[in-house]
Amino acid sequence: MQTTQGNTKKYNIWIWLLSIAIPIAVAVLFTVKIPGVERLGFLPPIYATINGLTAILLVTAVFQIRKGNRKKHERLMKTAIIFSVLFLVMYVAYHMTSDSTKYGGEGMLKYVYYFILLTHILLSIVVIPFVLITYVRAISGQFYMHRKIARITYPLWLYVAVTGVIVYLMISPYY
Template sequence: MQTSPQTTKNYNVWIWILSIAIPLAVAVLFTVRIPGVERLGFLPPIYATINGLTAIILVVAVYQIKKGNRKLHERLMKTAIVCSVLFLGMYVAYHMTSDSTAFGGEGIIKYVYYFILLTHILLSIAVIPFVLITYVRGISGQFYKHRKIARITYPLWLYVAVTGVIVYLMISPYY
């Protein structure tokens, strides 16, 4: 199913709106504290698990498409997107009810942690338009363009998912 130029243009407008609005909304919501709501301290291990699950789903999805199983690949990719949205919702909810946890490590491990955290945050913002463009190209039947951008999207998204787990494991002793 090939899309018309107008439909593609409409998708692109929405992709850029979401790619800008999501990070801005997250940044704004980080300044909001919900009064009277108990700290949601149980969420970090859940959303870290969702990040790990996303990474596994991404690897399995790539394996499935290489085997020619397009339908399963599509379902897995939709699931990975849902997982990422669930992660984001829980992450924001946690930070709207809890103060940020300071990393307590010292020496070189502190620099390793902050490097991983910084690259994780920056790439989690950068990957949004890549995921959306890759998804739209796939569902609209633009498979050549889809494969071309997926070669960039996949390692970025996988890095974000895996480093999300690593950041959690490194900060969890200090909760």
Template sequence: MSKEVQEKKYKRIITILSVVIPLAVAALFGIKLDVEPLSFLPPIYATINGITAVLLIFAVIAIKKGNRKTHERLNTLAIICSVLFLVMYVAYHMTSDSTTYGGEGIIKYVYYFILITHILLSIVVIPFVLLTLMRAKLEEFPKHKKIAKITFPLWLYVAVTGVIVYLMISPYYV
């Protein structure tokens, strides 16, 4: 299969996933399962977000040292962590009521700013991650490097702010 055909196939998949994932998550938020709440999940998925951030940082260090295989493995693990996070996050929200942030004053606005930017950028980062991965898989490394310079800070921000949001709201869990 030619590179052009592969790229077209990848881009179709990326477009579908970039639309379907956020829509599926939004739809699943509207479903409440009548089961025991999975209230133990938030610290686990927050930890996974933290691990994702660390993996991303080490992946950049690896590639700067010229270790492409380690870079690839670390990024693959970061993608796996992000998928695990998403599955646990949705499972938690399908079984538990949302927690309201209880802080007051300026910290409340800081919390909501971080939360809103985290949510919006978690949607935006999906096609960036997938396009960056596609460029690597197609061995288009100059294009991969160019988009990775955008993807890395976005993805890192989403991972780190996921932890911050958890730390800020955790005192208010029932």
């Protein structure tokens, strides 16, 4: 899908709207508990796996673009975006049907867990506009600008994906 630079400005409005609306919607939905719906306790290992697969997709996509395989890179990145959306839907669904699990570890490990969790949450919010801007620059053919921001987006998104798995592994004994 190719767009003109004029359309890019329209996309920018949507990027900022989504970048603000998604974290607010997630925060609001965290306060909603759906009565009468069975706890969706089977979801955390699934969405942790999706995070892990997203990390693999990101690394593979970078490898493919460095080899000059633009089409494979594009497909991998679109799949990574879809996986991130699936993760978010499952994550919100789980938290709308289940209370948050408290971390039960002690000592230094507790501080490591909360550091990873806090940076994961904060960067998962920060990465939203980066992913969207990077994607729009690619579909609009602004490859120089795409590469420039992708150098920031990639490590942020990879960190969020990998730490999502780590957070799950650290808290899973306490579900």
